[in-house]
Amino acid sequence: MFDLELTGRVAIITGGSDGLGRATAQRLAAEGCHVVICARRRDHLEAAAAELTKESGGTVIAQPADVSVPADIEALVAATVDRFGGVDILVNNAGASAASALEDLDDAAWQADIELKLMAAVRLCRATVPLMRERGGGAIVNATIWGGKAPSARSLPTSVTRAAGINLTKSLANEFAADQIRVNTICIGLIKSAQWDRRAGDGPVDEVYAQMAARVPLGRVGEAAEYADLVAFLVSQRARYITGTAVNLDGGMSPVV
Numbered sequence: 001m002f003d004l005e006l007t008g009r010v011a012i013i014t015g016g017s018d019g020l021g022r023a024t025a026q027r028l029a030a031e032g033c034h035v036v037i038c039a040r041r042r043d044h045l046e047a048a049a050a051e052l053t054k055e056s057g058g059t060v061i062a063q064p065a066d067v068s069v070p071a072d073i074e075a076l077v078a079a080t081v082d083r084f085g086g087v088d089i090l091v092n093n094a095g096a097s098a099a100s101a102l103e104d105l106d107d108a109a110w111q112a113d114i115e116l117k118l119m120a121a122v123r124l125c126r127a128t129v130p131l132m133r134e135r136g137g138g139a140i141v142n143a144t145i146w147g148g149k150a151p152s153a154r155s156l157p158t159s160v161t162r163a164a165g166i167n168l169t170k171s172l173a174n175e176f177a178a179d180q181i182r183v184n185t186i187c188i189g190l191i192k193s194a195q196w197d198r199r200a201g202d203g204p205v206d207e208v209y210a211q212m213a214a215r216v217p218l219g220r221v222g223e224a225a226e227y228a229d230l231v232a233f234l235v236s237q238r239a240r241y242i243t244g245t246a247v248n249l250d251g252g253m254s255p256v257v
């Protein structure tokens, strides 16, 4: 028996209306968590929450929020506490691809990526850690990328903001270990999600995935459910001795551990 012991836990998942966040919401709700998802597009988010509630047989609540906006983060956490009385799990998942060359990026593009990928996680951790401490502990998972450990050329600003996310993870894991708050990051490679559907446009997304698979040692792109499985494990009691790790979920793409 491999019970994750997640029943009744309260989880916030940012970017939960599509792709990896949506799969994670489905998984955690099916495990018995009370799940709050956020995203910017209200209608899409509310439709996702309704579908996820039905699919999982659990509870998934929608709270529209842009994680780059501090007031939205405050409202997200307040709505979660109002509804469920606290927070046990935070998945900082919202993000977007941003890989360019140095000379193609102005300060505004750098600042936007820092707000989205670093400051959103900083603010959400700061808002939820005291709530987790009150409950005797908690678990945080930050989505990052393997390029945060081993950046390629023209991978800016994301390889830099993700490197900051990896170091934020380790720093917070050290700071809050005594409070039994565990913090880990998943360094993502190439995984099927709505962002690739959008990039495929009118063309078949399977062709896009086949091209991407050529870059992956295991010979295929990942499934969103594989990310959700790893998040569910990391936030569960089965991972209670794991904190401060940066796990590659990339089919072997990263040149470093």
Ligand SMILES: NC(=O)c1ccc[n+]([C@@H]2O[C@H](COP(=O)([O-])OP(=O)(O)OC[C@H]3O[C@@H](n4cnc5c(N)ncnc54)[C@H](OP(=O)(O)O)[C@@H]3O)[C@@H](O)[C@H]2O)c1
Pocket (backbone or CB within 6 Å): 014, 015, 016, 017, 018, 019, 020, 021, 038, 039, 040, 041, 042, 044, 065, 066, 067, 068, 093, 094, 095, 096, 097, 116, 143, 144, 145, 188, 189, 190, 191, 192, 193, 194, 195, 196
């Ligand atoms: N899939 C991959 O191969 C891959 C590779 C490397 C890293 N990642 C990372 O994994 C995470 C999930 O990516 P994904 O592939 O699942 O992306 P996705 O399919 O595009 O889904 C992104 C989700 O985040 C939400 N979102 C985007 N910006 C937001 C914001 N400012 N505030 C709140 N919500 C926001 C989106 O909804 P709205 O648009 O309505 O806000 C959507 O729910 C991201 O951090 C991404 O950078 C993914």
